[in-house]
Amino acid sequence: MAGKMENTINRRDFLKLTGLLPLSLVTPRFMQAPQGQKNVLVIVFDAFSAYNISLYGYSRETTPNIAKLAERSIVYNNHHAGGNFTTSGTASLLTGTHPWTHRAFELNSEVAQSVATHNIFNLFKDHYRIAYTHNSVADILLKQFQNDIDELIPRDQLLLGSYGKFIQTLFMNDEDTATVSWIRNIKSKETGYAYSLFLSHLYQPLQDNLVRNISSQFPRGIPTANYDDGFVLGQAIDEISKRLAVIPQPFLGYFHFLPPHSPYRTSLEFYNKFSKDGIEPVEKPLSAFSHKQDKFDHLRERLEYDEYILHVDEEFGRLYDHLESKGLLENTILILTSDHGELHERGINGHSTAILYEPVIHIPLLIFEPGRKTRLDINTMTSAIDLLPTLLHLTGQTIPEWAEGVILPPFAQIPEDPARKIYVMRASKNKQDQPIAVAASVTMIKGKYKIHYYMDYDDLKKNGQNELICLFDIVADPEELVDLSISHQEIADELLAELKAKLAEVNEPYL
Numbered sequence: 001m002a003g004k005m006e007n008t009i010n011r012r013d014f015l016k017l018t019g020l021l022p023l024s025l026v027t028p029r030f031m032q033a034p035q036g037q038k039n040v041l042v043i044v045f046d047a048f049s050a051y052n053i054s055l056y057g058y059s060r061e062t063t064p065n066i067a068k069l070a071e072r073s074i075v076y077n078n079h080h081a082g083g084n085f086t087t088s089g090t091a092s093l094l095t096g097t098h099p100w101t102h103r104a105f106e107l108n109s110e111v112a113q114s115v116a117t118h119n120i121f122n123l124f125k126d127h128y129r130i131a132y133t134h135n136s137v138a139d140i141l142l143k144q145f146q147n148d149i150d151e152l153i154p155r156d157q158l159l160l161g162s163y164g165k166f167i168q169t170l171f172m173n174d175e176d177t178a179t180v181s182w183i184r185n186i187k188s189k190e191t192g193y194a195y196s197l198f199l200s201h202l203y204q205p206l207q208d209n210l211v212r213n214i215s216s217q218f219p220r221g222i223p224t225a226n227y228d229d230g231f232v233l234g235q236a237i238d239e240i241s242k243r244l245a246v247i248p249q250p251f252l253g254y255f256h257f258l259p260p261h262s263p264y265r266t267s268l269e270f271y272n273k274f275s276k277d278g279i280e281p282v283e284k285p286l287s288a289f290s291h292k293q294d295k296f297d298h299l300r301e302r303l304e305y306d307e308y309i310l311h312v313d314e315e316f317g318r319l320y321d322h323l324e325s326k327g328l329l330e331n332t333i334l335i336l337t338s339d340h341g342e343l344h345e346r347g348i349n350g351h352s353t354a355i356l357y358e359p360v361i362h363i364p365l366l367i368f369e370p371g372r373k374t375r376l377d378i379n380t381m382t383s384a385i386d387l388l389p390t391l392l393h394l395t396g397q398t399i400p401e402w403a404e405g406v407i408l409p410p411f412a413q414i415p416e417d418p419a420r421k422i423y424v425m426r427a428s429k430n431k432q433d434q435p436i437a438v439a440a441s442v443t444m445i446k447g448k449y450k451i452h453y454y455m456d457y458d459d460l461k462k463n464g465q466n467e468l469i470c471l472f473d474i475v476a477d478p479e480e481l482v483d484l485s486i487s488h489q490e491i492a493d494e495l496l497a498e499l500k501a502k503l504a505e506v507n508e509p510y511l
C-alpha cells in the first residue's frame with residue numbers, strides 16, 4: 001500500500017498540495033533585472049566578536065578557515081556595530097542609520113513606522129531579495145520589511161521542530177543535501193512508508209530519533225534558538241546554498257545565523273579543543289555594571305564560546321566552497337559580518353549589558369568581491385551603517401539622502417575624514433517616541449580616542465552618580481585598561497561636549 005502511494009503522487013505535486021512549495025517555483029519566474037548587476041550576499045553570525053577571532057589577532061586559533069579565505073578579501077580591522085544587542089545592531093545594519101534614527105531601541109522592537117521603508121531590501125528593487133534568520137529578534141525586523149523582500153524564508157523552516165521541514169526532508173532526492181547524518185538516517189527508514197496519511201503518526205518517533213542522532217553530534221546539547229527551538233547550522237547552510245543556486249539573479253541575500261550566540265554548543269569535532277591550551281585572558285578591572293562573576297565563569301564561558309566559533313568558522317568555509325563550486329562567487333559580493341559582539345570580562349558574560357567595551361561592539365567585516373586575489377587590510381574606523389551605502393555603490397545604485405554611513409574604503413572617491421565620529425549605543429529602556437534619556441549608553445570613537453558615556457542607570461545611582469564617563473586611547477590601549485578621563489581631562493571634556501551636543505540634536509524632535 002505504501003509503495004503505491006509513492007508512485008501515484010510526485011514530490012512537486014505533494015508540496016504544492018500542502019502549500020510547501022516555495023512561491024517562486026509555483027508562480028512564473030521573476031522578471032530578470034538588468035544584465036551585469038552583481039549579486040549581494042550578506043552573511044551575519046550573531047554575537048560574533050572580533051575580539052575572539054584569530055584573524056583579528058586573538059591568541060586562540062578560532063578561525064583557520066576564515067583566515068585562509070581572508071587572503072582573497074578586504075578585511076576591516078576596526079569595524080563597529082550600531083548597538084550591542086540584536087535589535088539595535090541588526091536595525092543599523094539593515095537601515096544604514098544610527099539607533100537614534102531607526103529608533104529600534106528595545107529588545108524585540110521594530111524600527112519606527114515613519115522610516116520602515118528605509119531599509120536595504122527596499123533599495124535593491126532590481127534584485128531578487130531573499131532573507132532568513134534563526135533569531136526571532138532579528139526576524140521581527142525582517143517581517144517588518146517583508147513587503148520589500150521577495151522571499152522571506154519562515155524562521156521555523158530551518159529549525160528542527162518544523163513539520164514542514166520534516167516533509168521536505170522526506171522528499172529530498174539530491175544526495176548532496178544529505179550532509180547531516182540524521183537526514184541520511186530518516187531517508188533510509190522511509191522505504192515502505194506512505195508519505196502523507198501516516199506522517200503525523202510517524203512524526204513523533206522519527207523526531208525523537210532525529211534528536212538522538214543530532215545529540216551525539218553536539219556534546220554540549222543541540223544548539224537552540226530562543227531556548228527551545230533546536231537547529232543545526234550546517235543544515236541551514238546546505239538549504240540556503242541549494243536555494244541560492246536556483247533563484248533569479250541578480251539577488252540580494254541576507255542570512256542571519258544564530259551561532260556563535262549563546263548557548264555555546266559546538267560540534268563534537270571541536271569539543272574541548274581549547275580546554276588544555278592554558279591560555280589565560282587578560283585581567284580587566286570590574287566596571288560599575290559588573291555582576292561580580294568569578295574568574296572561573298569567565299574562563300569556562302570564553303572557552304565554550306571560542307570552541308563554538310570553530311564550528312562557525314568551519315561552516316562559513318563550507319558555505320564559501322558551495323558558492324564557489326556553483327560559480328556564484330564570480331558574480332557575487334559576499335559579506336561576512338555580525339550584528340554585535342560578545343564579552344567575557346569585567347565580571348560580565350554575554351551582551352545583555354550596559355557596557356560598550358570593544359569586545360561587545362567590535363565586529364568582523366570581510367568583503368569578498370569577484371576577482372580579488374589578494375588581501376587588503378583597512379584600518380580606518382568603520383561602522384555597520386556604512387555597509388548599505390557601500391553595497392549600493394558597488395551595484396551602481398543611488399544612495400538615498402537618509403543613509404547616515406559612508407562608502408567604505410577602498411571604494412570611496414572622497415578621502416577619509418580623520419575627524420569622523422563612530423557612534424555605538426544602547427538605550428533598551430527608551431520608548432521609541434521619547435528622547436534618549438533613560439538608562440542609556442553611548443560611545444563615540446574619534447581618531448584614537450574612545451569616550452564611553454553612561455547615564456541614568458540604577459547601577460550608577462546606587463553609588464550616587466547619574467553619569468559615568470571613561471576615556472581610552474584604543475590604538476595604544478586596545479584592551480581599554482587605562483581610563484584617561486582624569487589624566488586627560490581636557491580631551492575627555494571636549495569629546496563629552498561633542499557627544500552631548502549630538503545627543504541633544506537627535507533628541508530634539510522628541511522633546
Ligand SMILES: [Zn+2]
Nearest residue numbers: 046047086339
Ligand atoms: Zn544578536
